[in-house]
Amino acid sequence: MFATVTRSEGALLSTHTSIDADTVWELVVARAAQTPDFILITDENDRTLTCAQYRHAAERAAAGFYAEGVRPGDTVAWQLPTWIETIVLLGALARLGVRQVPVLPVYRDRELGFCLVQTGASLLCVPATWRGVDYAAMAARVAEALPGLEVRVCDRSLPDGDPATLPAPPAADTTRDVRWIYYTSGTTADPKGAQHTDHSSIAAGKAFCVRQHVRFADRFGMAFPFTHVGGLNNLLAGLREGMGLVCVEAFDPAMSAAVFTKNHVTLVGGAPAFYLSFIELQRKNPGVSVLPEVRFMSGGGAPMPPEMHLEVKREIGGLGIGHGWGMTESCITAINDPTDTDEHLMYTSGRAVLGMEIKAVLPDGSTAAAGVDGEMRVRGDSVMVGYLDPALNADAFDADGWFRTGDIGHLDVDGYVVITGRMKDIIIRKGENISAKEIEDLLYAHPKVIDAAVIGLPDRDRGEMVCAVVECRDGNDPLTEAELAQYCNDAQIMRQKIPERLEVVDTLPRNATGKILKHELRARYSARP
């Protein structure tokens, strides 16, 4: 069940220590010095970079960018797949002390343009074409309206230069400067630019390592896009502990599992949509684990049906899922310790991570007691310094500096976080609040259902009606309204919560991190009675 540590890694284990650093670049340098030959990054084409090679490649690319005119303090956006070169580019720009704007590859003209205008980026790095999308053409279209923006096509290639020409790296006292602007994936409204610092990003990486017992020579299979804030956080975790990253340029369950297995992956990171893909893959391949050396899966970003933890533990193996609660604005905020009880792993998102505080707040502003739902607010090291658009900040933080997450939930008596919904994800039926998540969890457990989203649709009599949108295991034998009603009755939930409308879809619309796009479903079904 546990990964083999090679002989040279075994020798290093005795000398290895976790690295604390003020800046991202300092972390790169310290890791390269401590374990130069440890393989930091591997991709699906068996290309690798050791810690020393990573530092070297990043320095050369930094010098190349410098020669092309990029200066410390500039703003550079990059919309690139999860390639080794992308991770090198991040290191190169960190070496230069540039403000980085990683952009999800799924963004198109509208969202990309929005990010570029708002950040005032002077350079955008894109692939020529990737997976059928002409990124160079899109970048050119967007740049036409932005005279200050240059476009650089980085097709698995980066500029090259002599590191001796580089200016000094960022000083330790720049650790709280804004260096990262991550856009929320926009399941709600326009993307919002969350400003992070090296301090907040490094804190998130450390917190993940501490809570999830990351150790030297672990290998982390990165299922989600590197441009997500989790990409940076996991890279920093890898640099801190000497945890290798195994990357795939785009997620495909069978291919990713094969690459992860071949490279002795011990931890898999993602979100419920990724856990689900691996469970489905395992069911198609009974008998042999599709991820044989994985200790546990971890991730966050969306609600997880409780059964998923047991499904992973029982069917794939290992400890199951150490799920967490996090967001672009505050990175990993709470996450489970994978050695916690099944009860905690199934029903909670774990306790606040190192450096973070969490509380549930009642509508009158007081702190909710254990077990009582309120608006979840967070404070601490991994929270962004604010949105790039200052107009958003007045509402985003309360008077005491707590970030209002917009999520509803509570802390249990032991301080474990339970997210029960989202302020905008409550269905108000005849004045009664109904949590979509509760019904989704129930539907997920139905044998015919792969995944489900429950939404409120405008309704003249009820204000909103409860609509279930489900993806079924067998398209020829979908869930019927009668079966749904029977199932909900058997589960003895109150009648008002039983979905009044059922829509069966081939696939639920999801964003890049696999979160179901409920606003799309609402728009789709509100239009059609």
Ligand code: ADP
């Ligand atoms: P967006 O707000 O655009 O969806 P993010 O990708 O940053 O952006 O998503 C963060 C949100 O995802 C959280 O505010 C929360 O609603 C949801 N989320 C994250 N983790 C969990 C979890 N463990 N349980 C329930 N919801 C979660």
